[in-house]
Amino acid sequence: MVANRTQTSFHHPRFILILLLLLIILALNRSSLLSSRLAILPQHFASLAPATILASTPSTMSYRKELRVAKLAVQRAAILTQRVFHEKAKGTLSKDDKSPVTVGDFGAQALIIHAIRRNFPTDEIVGEEEASSLREDKSLADQIWGFVSSTSLNDPASEEQIGGPIRSQREMLQAIDEGQSPGGSRGRIWALDPIDGTKGFLRGGQYAVCLALIEDGHVKVGVLACPNLPVDDSAPLSADVGDENGEGRGVMFSAVLGSGAKSRPLGRGALETGQPILMRDVPDITQATFCESVEAGHSSHGDQAEIAKKLGITRQSVRMDSQAKYGSIARGAGDLYLRLPVRADYQEKIWDHAAGDLIVREAGGHVTDVEGRRLDFSLGRTLKENKGVVATPKAVHEQVLEAVKSVLSSK
Numbered sequence: 425m426v427a428n429r430t431q432t433s434f435h436h437p438r439f440i441l442i443l444l445l446l447l448i449i450l451a452l453n454r455s456s457l458l459s460s461r462l463a464i465l466p467q468h469f470a471s472l473a474p475a476t477i478l479a480s481t482p483s484t485m486s487y488r489k490e491l492r493v494a495k496l497a498v499q500r501a502a503i504l505t506q507r508v509f510h511e512k513a514k515g516t517l518s519k520d521d522k523s524p525v526t527v528g529d530f531g532a533q534a535l536i537i538h539a540i541r542r543n544f545p546t547d548e549i550v551g552e553e554e555a556s557s558l559r560e561d562k563s564l565a566d567q568i569w570g571f572v573s574s575t576s577l578n579d580p581a582s583e584e585q586i587g588g589p590i591r592s593q594r595e596m597l598q599a600i601d602e603g604q605s606p607g608g609s610r611g612r613i614w615a616l617d618p619i620d621g622t623k624g625f626l627r628g629g630q631y632a633v634c635l636a637l638i639e640d641g642h643v644k645v646g647v648l649a650c651p652n653l654p655v656d657d658s659a660p661l662s663a664d665v666g667d668e669n670g671e672g673r674g675v676m677f678s679a680v681l682g683s684g685a686k687s688r689p690l691g692r693g694a695l696e697t698g699q700p701i702l703m704r705d706v707p708d709i710t711q712a713t714f715c716e717s718v719e720a721g722h723s724s725h726g727d728q729a730e731i732a733k734k735l736g737i738t739r740q741s742v743r744m745d746s747q748a749k750y751g752s753i754a755r756g757a758g759d760l761y762l763r764l765p766v767r768a769d770y771q772e773k774i775w776d777h778a779a780g781d782l783i784v785r786e787a788g789g790h791v792t793d794v795e796g797r798r799l800d801f802s803l804g805r806t807l808k809e810n811k812g813v814v815a816t817p818k819a820v821h822e823q824v825l826e827a828v829k830s831v832l833s834s835k
């Protein structure tokens with residue numbers, strides 16, 4: 425009787441369906457296409473797959489773990505940068521291209537790479553900084569180690585998730601040097617700017633800690649911590665960073681491709697998910713607010729003024745450093761971000777744009793270069809096929825791009 429019943433259950437259509445499903449899943453897993461293919465399986469079919477198989481996939485389709493690790497890692501790094509600023513220990517070096525790099529940039533890069541390595545050991549990393557100058561400057565390396573070895577999240581479980589502390593100064597230098605991937609169009613590549621807007625950071629202005637996951641050339645996850653932007657999403661856009669104590673400041677923006685963009689107070693617990701953000705509607709372009717770089721060498725202020733005039737915009741543009749500009753327009757504090765090439769030979773770096781590009785697009789925006797091409801993150805460490813940036817709400821992009829093209833072509 426028992427044997428009979430067992431036999432019957434093996435022929436049950438539901439069992440056969442599950443068996444077939446398992447075989448399909450195993451075949452897809454072998455061809456390493458599982459994560460993308462599962463997304464097109466109906467939800468209840470996917471839920472029938474054993475938990476062990478789903479848990480062992482390299483990346484789930486929701487990028488939940490990637491987002492969580494990125495947010496925690498960026499949060500810890502942002503705490504380090506704030507400590508460096510307040511303890512007046514910026515220890516600036518000048519790089520070969522004459523741009524500044526500080527204790528904060530190196531320390532933040534070390535902590536973020538440590539977190540990525542512990543969670544996603546086979547992923548590649550394109551990070552802005554490298555440690556060669558530190559190997560010749562023991563006192564600067566000691567200073568950075570002082571901050572790196574004493575900065576942690578105050579929630580032990582979260583700290584553990586991002587790999588806990590770095591164990592030695594040697595390990596710290598190794599971590600900094602693991603951001604040398606050439607980038608490219610295949611596989612999983614993290615783009616990391618440990619402090620974007622270093623000049624802003626030095627003068628107490630805006631800066632951002634930026635991290636994005638690029639998969640097969642497309643940005644899938646983006647996180648920006650902006651310690652000096654107002655917490656309040658509805659605060660008017662301003663070049664002023666507010667009071668000295670940082671009261672009311674600090675916001676984290678994040679986005680996952682296809683899931684929208686969010687913001688949350690930076691100082692709040694890392695488990696807080698945040699609230700969705702959207703770009704503002706711009707029914708009348710003459711009422712729009714522009715933001716642009718503080719540095720006239722990074723984006724032409726003169727061209728921006730001409731474009732504003734062409735569009736009938738009279739409001740003064742707001743100048744701020746870093747990808748805080750992308751975050752600000754994504755939450756509707758401003759409307760338009762233009763980056764207008766000054767030097768024809770300059771290639772924008774992927775870490776200066778990857779997170780911001782996704783956050784703006786997920787908040788309802790469109791991001792292109794000055795010729796209307798989408799930013800192409802698949803070509804290495806730089807955006808070599810793009811010139812400048814035009815980021816706006818979708819509905820007005822064509823109009824703004826037309827004005828940009830007309831001003832730039834008349835030069």
Ligand SMILES: Nc1ncnc2c1ncn2[C@@H]1O[C@H](COP(=O)(O)O)[C@@H](OP(=O)(O)O)[C@H]1O
Pocket residue numbers: 523552617619620621622623624717718719721722723744745746747766767770773776
């Ligand atoms: N000539 C140039 N044109 C455009 N961007 C430049 C540039 N020289 C440097 N940059 C980049 O501009 C970034 C800052 O952008 P912004 O002006 O929007 O704040 C710098 O990032 P870092 O501060 O991370 O080095 C740097 O990578």
Ligand SMILES: [Mg+2]
Pocket residue numbers: 523524525552622
């Ligand atoms: Mg730099």
Ligand SMILES: [Mg+2]
Pocket residue numbers: 617619620621775776
């Ligand atoms: Mg940068």
Ligand SMILES: [Mg+2]
Pocket residue numbers: 529552617618619620621622
């Ligand atoms: Mg930087």
